[in-house]
Amino acid sequence: MSTASASQDLDHVIAVATRYIEQHLGEDPLQWSEVIDHLKARGYTDEATLAVTRAVLDLERTDLMFYAREGMRRPRLGDAAPAPLHEVAAAVLALPWPCTRNDRPGGSRSIWESFDELGGRYRHCDVYEAMHTLLKGHELKSSRVYWQRTVLPSRFDTAGRFAQRAEAVAAQPPASPARQQLEADLVAAYVATLRHRYLREHPIGELRADVYEPTVRRVVEAKAAADVVTVAHAWAQAAAYRYAANTLDDRTTVDSIAVLLPVAPAGTARSFLEHVAADCFEVELIYPDGETFRHEQLT
Structure with a gap:
C-alpha cells in the first residue's frame, strides 16, 4: 500500500471514530474502550488506537468534546480552559518522578495517568501536547505508552518555569520526590552556567554538599x-x-557559602539572610533570573 493510500485509510478511520464519539456524547461519559471496540468490530483493528487518539484530540481542541477524568462528554461551565503549554509542562514535571503509584519498572506513567494526577486542572489535549512537543526527548522519554524522567537538565527551567514548579510543590514535604527532583533540576541548570570546575554531591566529612x-x-x-x-x-x-x-576535612577549603533557590526570597526569608550575613559571615544568594542565574552577595 502506498503512503498516500495509508494516509487516506487512516483519515477514514479517524472520521469513523469522530462520528461515533459525536453521536454518543450524552449525560453518561463515553469511555475510550467503547470507541476502540466499535472500530475493531468494524475491522479497523490496526488503526484503532491511533485513530481514536487523533479523533479525541481534534474534538477536544475545537471544544466539541471535553475529556474528563470520568470519560468523554459535552463541555460544561467550569471545565479546564486552554492553558499555555509551558505551564502544563511545568505541572507535569512537578509530579513525583519516578511514579510510585504503580509497580512498573522505572516508575513510568502514561499521558492519561499524568492528566489524572494533575486533578483535572488542565485539558487532556494540553497535557498530551506539552508532553509530546516540549518534554519528549528532553526531560521525559517515552516507550510507546509509558513515560519516564530523564537525567537531562530541563531546557525550559527559566525563572518563570522554576517559580511555577516551586509553587506546585510548595505543599509537599521536603523529602517528597517532586521537591527532590526540583532541587536536582535547579542544581543541574545552575552548574550548566558555570565556567569553572565544580563538584556535585561533594563529600565533606560525614556531610555532602550539593555543589562545591x-x-x-x-x-x-x-x-x-x-x-x-x-x-x-x-x-x-x-x-x-x-x-x-575548614576544621575536619583537609581536602576541602571553603571561603564562602551560597544558597540556591528557585525564586528570590522575600519578606522574612530575605531579612533572615541579610541578618545572618551581617551578624555571622557573608552569604551569597543565587536564584534564576531570566535564562540564567542572579548572584547577590549579602554582607
Whole structure:
C-alpha cells in the first residue's frame, strides 16, 4: 500500500471514530474502550488506537468534546480552559518522578495517568501536547505508552518555569520526590552556567554538599522553596559544610557559602539572610533570573 493510500485509510478511520464519539456524547461519559471496540468490530483493528487518539484530540481542541477524568462528554461551565503549554509542562514535571503509584519498572506513567494526577486542572489535549512537543526527548522519554524522567537538565527551567514548579510543590514535604527532583533540576541548570570546575554531591566529612566550586572555594546548598524556614535550613546546612570543611576535612577549603533557590526570597526569608550575613559571615544568594542565574552577595 502506498503512503498516500495509508494516509487516506487512516483519515477514514479517524472520521469513523469522530462520528461515533459525536453521536454518543450524552449525560453518561463515553469511555475510550467503547470507541476502540466499535472500530475493531468494524475491522479497523490496526488503526484503532491511533485513530481514536487523533479523533479525541481534534474534538477536544475545537471544544466539541471535553475529556474528563470520568470519560468523554459535552463541555460544561467550569471545565479546564486552554492553558499555555509551558505551564502544563511545568505541572507535569512537578509530579513525583519516578511514579510510585504503580509497580512498573522505572516508575513510568502514561499521558492519561499524568492528566489524572494533575486533578483535572488542565485539558487532556494540553497535557498530551506539552508532553509530546516540549518534554519528549528532553526531560521525559517515552516507550510507546509509558513515560519516564530523564537525567537531562530541563531546557525550559527559566525563572518563570522554576517559580511555577516551586509553587506546585510548595505543599509537599521536603523529602517528597517532586521537591527532590526540583532541587536536582535547579542544581543541574545552575552548574550548566558555570565556567569553572565544580563538584556535585561533594563529600565533606560525614556531610555532602550539593555543589562545591573549588576554583572559588564556594559551597552551595540548594532548596526547592524560598520560605523562611527552608531558607534558614539552607543557610545552616551551608554554614555546617563550611565549618566541617575548614576544621575536619583537609581536602576541602571553603571561603564562602551560597544558597540556591528557585525564586528570590522575600519578606522574612530575605531579612533572615541579610541578618545572618551581617551578624555571622557573608552569604551569597543565587536564584534564576531570566535564562540564567542572579548572584547577590549579602554582607
